[in-house]
Amino acid sequence: MAGIKSIGILTSGGDAPGMNAAIRAVTRSAIYNGFAVKGIMRGFKGLVFNEIVCSNPQSVSNIIQLGGTILKTARSRGIHHDRGRPQGGIRQHGGGGHRRSGGDRRRRIAHGRRLFAEEYNVPIVGLPGTIDNDLGGTDSTIGYDTALNTIIEAVDKLRDTASSHERLFFVEVMGHTAGYLAINSAIATGSEAAIIPEMETEVDQLAELINHGFRKSKNSAIVIVAENPKTGGATALAERVKKEFPQYDARVTILGHIQRGGSPTAVDRILASRMGEAAIEAISTDSAT
Numbered sequence: 001m002a003g004i005k006s007i008g009i010l011t012s013g014g015d016a017p018g019m020n021a022a023i024r025a026v027t028r029s030a031i032y033n034g035f036a037v038k039g040i041m042r043g044f045k046g047l048v049f050n051e052i053v054c055s056n057p058q059s060v061s062n063i064i065q066l067g068g069t070i071l072k073t074a075r076s077r078g079i080h081h082d083r084g085r086p087q088g089g090i091r092q093h094g095g096g097g098h099r100r101s102g103g104d105r106r107r108r109i110a111h112g113r114r115l116f117a118e119e120y121n122v123p124i125v126g127l128p129g130t131i132d133n134d135l136g137g138t139d140s141t142i143g144y145d146t147a148l149n150t151i152i153e154a155v156d157k158l159r160d161t162a163s164s165h166e167r168l169f170f171v172e173v174m175g176h177t178a179g180y181l182a183i184n185s186a187i188a189t190g191s192e193a194a195i196i197p198e199m200e201t202e203v204d205q206l207a208e209l210i211n212h213g214f215r216k217s218k219n220s221a222i223v224i225v226a227e228n229p230k231t232g233g234a235t236a237l238a239e240r241v242k243k244e245f246p247q248y249d250a251r252v253t254i255l256g257h258i259q260r261g262g263s264p265t266a267v268d269r270i271l272a273s274r275m276g277e278a279a280i281e282a283i284s285t286d287s288a289t
């Protein structure tokens with residue numbers, strides 16, 4: 001793909017802490033390597049509705065520490081259908097390379113990439129950005145470490161009240177269909193159990209784990225439950241436990257979107273910066289051939 005002059009950058013899917021660090025790294029590396037950079041607002045919707053702005057090194061000043069994404073984001077499911085894709089927006093802006101940091105799934109990234117590559121002859125480099133850490137081929141996705149630390153902070157606080165009242169807490173965390181956030185936050189907080197979508201857990205198995213905790217002279221228990229629309233997550237599980245084991249004084253806390261916010265950790269800032277720079281290196285190498 002020789003002769004790339006301009007790079008468009010967008011964020012899509014659920015926002016993840018570190019996306020701004022990635023935007024900054026891509027923008028600055030691209031400009032350093034002689035590319036013009038354009039910011040595409042609101043994910044792929046920005047291409048459809050032509051919401052494209054020019055970027056310069058100053059546009060990305062003081063954003064490395066910010067959560068969310070300055071380019072806004074959207075799920076943009078429509079791009080997978082013909083009528084939902086841009087009508088010449090890329091060409092109008094002299095498009096060449098196109099770099100994406102987003103939380104949509106790997107399959108969809110590959111699909112989106114293929115669509116753009118085939119229809120517009122535009123290469124896409126995707127950076128893995130999601131708190132769920134559920135993209136194959138990556139050890140850690142941008143945003144995962146921050147979300148994990150947010151959960152740990154919340155669970156440590158819940159432990160104080162759980163132990164004061166001698167209660168059993170079910171804490172629901174995000175993860176889409178993956179249990180990474182649940183299992184690793186459970187390990188890091190010394191929780192009694194983690195319920196993850198990858199493994200079926202019966203209520204009596206769970207009760208055994210909780211009993212085990214109480215037997216070890218703990219007077220409270222915390223169970224981390226990965227969100228799961230199929231089973232009803234922490235709320236449904238707590239209802240069953242309350243019914244079958246009324247001796248426990250159970251409570252439910254759903255951490256929800258708080259897990260997606262906040263200033264990125266050092267791990268996420270560094271990962272995002274390195275990946276952003278690597279994306280431009282990939283495009284530069286491609287462009288030179």
Ligand code: F6P
Nearest residue numbers: 014103130131132174175176260
């Ligand atoms: O993909 C990240 C994620 O936070 C998932 O963990 C969660 O299931 C989903 O997004 C929630 O999406 P929305 O913000 O669109 O409700």
